[in-house]
Amino acid sequence: MSKKIDVELNREHLIAQSPLNNFLSIFKDIAGIYNCHPYLTGGSVRDLLLNRKAKDWDIAVTGNIGKIAKVFSKKINGKCITLDEIFQTFRVIKGDLIFDFTTLRENDILEELRIRDYTVNALAIDLLNPASIIDPLGGLSDLEKRRIHLISPSALSSDPLRVLRAFRLAAELNFSIDEYTCLGLKTYAYLLEHVAKERIRQELDFLFSTSNVSYWLSEMGSLGIFKFILPEIEALKGVAQNDFHHLDVYEHSLLSLAYIERILGSPRRFFYTHLNRIDTYLKDPKCHVYLKWAALYHDLGKPACQVLGGKRTTFYGHDRVSAEIFSNIAKRLRFSKKNSDAITFLILHHMRPFYLLHIYQRATLTMRAIHRLVRAVGSHVIGLFLLAMADSLATKGDGKPKDYEEHLRSLFSHVMDVYESYLQIKERPRLVTGRDIQVWFGLPPCPKVGVLLKQVEMAQLSGEVSTKEEAKAWLENKMQDKYRVS
Template sequence: MYKNKKINYLRTYKNIWLVGGYIRDSLLDKITKDIDFVTAGNTKKIARKFADKINGSFVVLDNFNKTYRVVADDEIYDFSKMQGKNILEDLSRRDFTINAMALSFITYDLRLTNVIDPFNGLSDIKNKVIRCVSEKNFVEDPLRLLRAYRFAGQLNFSIERKTKGFIKKYSHKLKNIASERIQNELFLMLELSDSYDVIIKIYKAGLLEEIMPELVKTLNTARCYYPKMGLLGHSFYALKTLENFYASDFKNIFPKFYKKINTHLEEKLSKTAKRKTLLKLAALLHDIGKPKSAKKIDGRLRFFEHEEMGCDIINIIGKRLKLSNNEIKYLKTLTLHHMRLGNLTSAEKLTDRAAWRFFRDLRDDAIDLIVLSVTDAYTYPKGKTRTLHKIIANKLLNKFYRQKEKIAPIKLLNGFEIMKTLKIPESPLIGKILKELEEAQVLKKVKTKKEAEKFIKCLYKTKKNLYNDC
């Protein structure tokens, strides 16, 4: 069993208990770095003294409710004031039986006989069951409706029948929860290796409709193309396909570049989410504009401009869930351009110019878009669509990682030099000229600084992209 040596400093207190996930995870032989305490004494004083003892940082989470945090190294210790007259009343207010256990610091010995377990959490851990402590606890904090499925996915447990009934009964109460809390829970779900299974279950429980009604509305749209559940089924399958790629580390799809891609997707795009997590959300939302754009043209259902319409819907979802500006921008960029790689498959050859424009427009998100586009293609049966997407994707990656000088040439002139050469002030025109110059370099029309100066003079004079005249 895992023991945290730092918390031995607290053994002198008689009015403090270890609670929640630390006990659960220790009994499951899992290492946890989030540790919760309940105190009947001066919570703030105890937490601050503990912070001093372990050289940690003391943070006030909520002075009114007396909750405090101590951070040391990569470990988090949360201290809360006891809710109720005693530890049993406090545990009765918790979400699930597996989290409603406590251990007194008089012993701090995780033998089963020392665990305070009024709701048979030990038995539920043994039987891998998620069971609510009481129905009213869902009413008091409806976020627990989502947490039930997240814990089930995280621990590979099953939610018992009565608890499932309560979740369906109170699913509408998610509307009352702060968006930031829902966003956090959604990201925790998407971080799971099998978030597809969890998303399917919260859909069936009626919870997904409360979080992203726009996504659920795609149900049965375009069944002529997507027989199983329409576009919603396609979106779910895109998530599943992406997770299958993650599980294989992309070795079969991108055999020469899978290590670089995995490293790229591990990058944090925001304070709360990695690229690989947000890419899962992009897989779910990439076609969300199709129902609004659907039109029958010459007897065929078409979705012209669904990318732009999808971006508008993502903007609404992102703001409602309080996503950061960077997260919303990322999702909109991938949605707007998710057909672009497919368009390249119809060309006879992937030119340096086409590759340059692809990476110029997508910038840091280009790799993510390649992964999303191939994922989308692999939701279709084996055949030409899959093959061509895989070929073009690997050609783009080859140009990016092995022939970068062709699609990202070294700058021959900077903005200041352009202003000096053309004798013009700083303005948006400088950026436009830089782009034209870079494209001319990609096309090998400009190779030296002298040629670059001549090119921009001609370009500025004509005010057109007449390369042949330059």
């Protein structure tokens, strides 16, 4: 349980302790000249009270909003951008500070706050009298109780995306969602089918950027919301697995997501070697999001691939089918190509560490098999083992071999040793070029040259060759055995 917020302590010097304090005199000057009234509203006030860094400053103003925003921008040497001409919303940017200007509806701050979504967002500060907080709906009380409370069901019917926003806010703030609000979310979730897919994906992106997405997705699922935004997840419910597992595919997927969050939060609890490489890989926040999506979606193909056998249920090829299904989801939700490709790659290859582990446990694993993996997946080898660890930890059936995670850790160490060698070789000049191969063997430019280049690289990685002369001799033997040239 998070500590209670001392709202009274934060309230006393709320504006004085924020970057906004430097601009109060400008707001007062503009108000005097243009007979307007500016208020700080919504999430900006909430974040100030919670001692969170505000992402932007939401300013609601009476009067000619376009003129006011442009004058404010000029006075602070900022840049003014029109966000929406019809609804008259403007953005002023000054360095890393963002001010979003909107027209105060009905010229009444109380009416403005009553049509907000949740009480913690229905707070305002009069920038001409910043000592007091305007709180007509009990937002301060809900902040102290750490809960998300819906102002009115009409907030959801007017913009159904607010259904997802409740979960995102709860995850970001580490708040609960009260029963009244949950009932509203469940009742109006069907309207999400009419929301633009880009908006849904953006809200999910925000949710997946938090550190507790697994819990809130589980809550979302219990309220029946998946069928309106991610029906492919809903389809996993009740799909039985083999004795390796203790959960159906739906619960296993959510538990895998929970474990990947734990691993991302503290990799050293789960891996004991090559920690600097893991840290470097995880420095990119997008890797965290990619792994969370992959953990949730890695078994999407199991319903289509399920074969009920005598002793064991199988799901052969589910990795490929899962990747195909996610690719279609990514298109529907308008993922960027970069993000879609990265997540699809992790899903497509998520079984490869387990294939190697199966061979490793039988003491028949070859260096060449490790080389093939490293060369095929590159730096994603780290992500694939993190994902495999989460997948394994979420699997606790009676048929699961003993010490499985310990063996997975040991395999990871071996694979990463090879990966380190691979990186060193990649930094060196190539032993052999495509032109060398063409001259040596009288080959024209063709795919065969590329195949031979890759094989030389594998031989170099395994220590079979280390000079150009050795590479040529190795290739000559290879050509005699497999690529006879007439």
